[in-house]
Amino acid sequence: MRKRFLALVCALHVVCLSCPSFSLAAEAPLDLQSVIQFALKHNPNLRISEKNIQGEKYGIDAARAERWPKIDFGSGLTQYKYPTPLTPIVIQAPVTAAELNDLPDFEQTIYDVGASFRLPLYRGGRIMRNIRIAEMKKGVAEDTYKADQQDLIYNLTSVYNKILQLQKLLVSTQASVTQLESHERDVEDFLKVGTVPRLDLLKTEVELAHAKENVIAVKNNLDSAFELLKNLMGMDDASLSVSIAEEPVTQGTSPSEGEALATALALRPDYKAVAKRKQIAEDQIKLAWGRHLPDVYGSGQYTKTAGVSTALKEDWFVGLKLTIPLFDGGLIRADVNNARIELEKVKEEERALRLSITREVKDALLDITNASERIEVAEKALISARETLRVERLKYETGRGTTTDVIDAQTALLRAETDYYQARYDRETSLASLRKAMGAPPAWQEVQR
Numbered sequence: 270m271r272k273r274f275l276a277l278v279c280a281l282h283v284v285c286l287s288c289p290s291f292s293l294a295a296e297a298p299l300d301l302q303s304v305i306q307f308a309l310k311h312n313p314n315l316r317i318s319e320k321n322i323q324g325e326k327y328g329i330d331a332a333r334a335e336r337w338p339k340i341d342f343g344s345g346l347t348q349y350k351y352p353t354p355l356t357p358i359v360i361q362a363p364v365t366a367a368e369l370n371d372l373p374d375f376e377q378t379i380y381d382v383g384a385s386f387r388l389p390l391y392r393g394g395r396i397m398r399n400i401r402i403a404e405m406k407k408g409v410a411e412d413t414y415k416a417d418q419q420d421l422i423y424n425l426t427s428v429y430n431k432i433l434q435l436q437k438l439l440v441s442t443q444a445s446v447t448q449l450e451s452h453e454r455d456v457e458d459f460l461k462v463g464t465v466p467r468l469d470l471l472k473t474e475v476e477l478a479h480a481k482e483n484v485i486a487v488k489n490n491l492d493s494a495f496e497l498l499k500n501l502m503g504m505d506d507a508s509l510s511v512s513i514a515e516e517p518v519t520q521g522t523s524p525s526e527g528e529a530l531a532t533a534l535a536l537r538p539d540y541k542a543v544a545k546r547k548q549i550a551e552d553q554i555k556l557a558w559g560r561h562l563p564d565v566y567g568s569g570q571y572t573k574t575a576g577v578s579t580a581l582k583e584d585w586f587v588g589l590k591l592t593i594p595l596f597d598g599g600l601i602r603a604d605v606n607n608a609r610i611e612l613e614k615v616k617e618e619e620r621a622l623r624l625s626i627t628r629e630v631k632d633a634l635l636d637i638t639n640a641s642e643r644i645e646v647a648e649k650a651l652i653s654a655r656e657t658l659r660v661e662r663l664k665y666e667t668g669r670g671t672t673t674d675v676i677d678a679q680t681a682l683l684r685a686e687t688d689y690y691q692a693r694y695d696r697e698t699s700l701a702s703l704r705k706a707m708g709a710p711p712a713w714q715e716v717q718r
Contacts, residue, residue: 298514301429304502305422311503312421318414325407332403335396338388347379355379355574355582376576383572390589393562394555402552405545412542419538419705421501426701428498432513434694435491441686442483445679448658449477452675455666469672476676483683518693519700523637529630529707536708537626543619550612557604563593626706633703640696647689654678654685 299307309315352375389396453473459465499511524532534540569587594601658678664670704710 298512300514308502318417322410325410329403332400340386344382374579381574385570388567391565393559395559409542412538415538423705430697432494434690437690439487446480533707547615554608629706636699643692651685654682
């Protein structure tokens with residue numbers, strides 16, 4: 270029996286190791302770096318942005334294909350009302366007898382097969398400009414992907430630290446319940462000997478019920494935060510459980526406002542994307558104006574035709590053609606003006622984004638300073654609240670305090686712990702917000718590059 274049990278355990282161990290989805294849940298708690306790396310590979314929105322880059326690569330191939338000749342194969346069957354020559358009629362004056370004998374065959378039903386080509390030789394620089402625009406569109410897609418990546422990292426960091434905050438808060442609320450239950454037992458003992466009124470027990474029961482409700486609320490919020498984290502990570506199996514590890518407190522000083530703003534304008538991928546879009550708009554103006562210039566292209570065709578009762582007759586031509594737009598009802602001018610309006614719009618978007626970046630950097634720096642100061646104050650308040658609760662419980666146990674004092678001290682301790690963990694969460698989130706505002710990747714990502 271023991272051997273069968275050991276064999277079953279070994280089999281289950283092998284199955285668990287071979288199942289990739291189980292290994293994610295069965296491993297040690299995930300740190301923030303592991304969470305981000307998993308999300309960068311599996312988040313669906315980020316993968317869509319990655320596909321957009323691949324799509325723009327085909328746009329470059331399509332633009333470059335305009336430089337090459339276009340060769341088409343064609344065939345057809347045509348029925349005419351009157352007999353039609355299979356090949357062109359060539360008659361020169363004076364007509365000789367040999368030329369009269371060399372007249373082409375006439376048929377009403379004509380079959381044809383052949384190939385044609387068209388080779389662009391000059392289009393006013395529009396082919397190369399289209400290639401450049403396609404390349405810049407690919408650059409815009411890459412910058413958009415990087416911006417989406419940084420947004421995802423910020424959201425993951427925020428949710429991750431929120432979970433850590435809620436876990437700390439859950440411990441505090443559970444400790445509050447334990448302490449109130451202990452106090453309730455003390456009140457019941459004093460009530461039995463008649464040293465305290467029944468009102469003290471009622472007050473304690475009400476506060477204990479409220480503390481238990483807080484525990485339930487924190488658990489619900491924690492479950493919701495874990496579900497959001499799994500959603501951001503792109504985990505398809507919703508039933509898979511995830512645990513996270515405690516992250517060390519971020520150390521170091523923040524850059525000055527000038528340094529942070531300069532870094533943001535140099536690194537922000539969305540700001541780079543707007544700059545590329547401005548170049549695209551400028552090229553669109555030149556592209557539209559270039560339609561005033563002539564088109565020069567070479568063309569040729571080789572065909573064979575036959576009738577119902579005749580053999581195939583061949584014909585071919587090659588040529589060089591030029592077209593110059595003389596009048597189009599103002600169409601080109603309208604397209605040029607429209608392209609100029611688009612350029613003005615992109616310039617305003619660039620200005621608006623620059624103002625937004627400046628505000629984001631300033632807000633993040635202010636939030637970091639505010640949270641750091643709150644942490645210092647909350648740490649002192651937390652020490653005082655713990656000591657106050659200890660003293661009030663001791664006073665009550667010796668008959669010199671009241672239930673109200675104990676409950677107030679317990680409430681003050683929970684509030685101090687809540688404020689402390691909230692300040693720590695706000696500081697970590699503000700640091701992540703500053704990195705996002707500056708366009709800077711996480712420190713571990715910089716090391717890997």
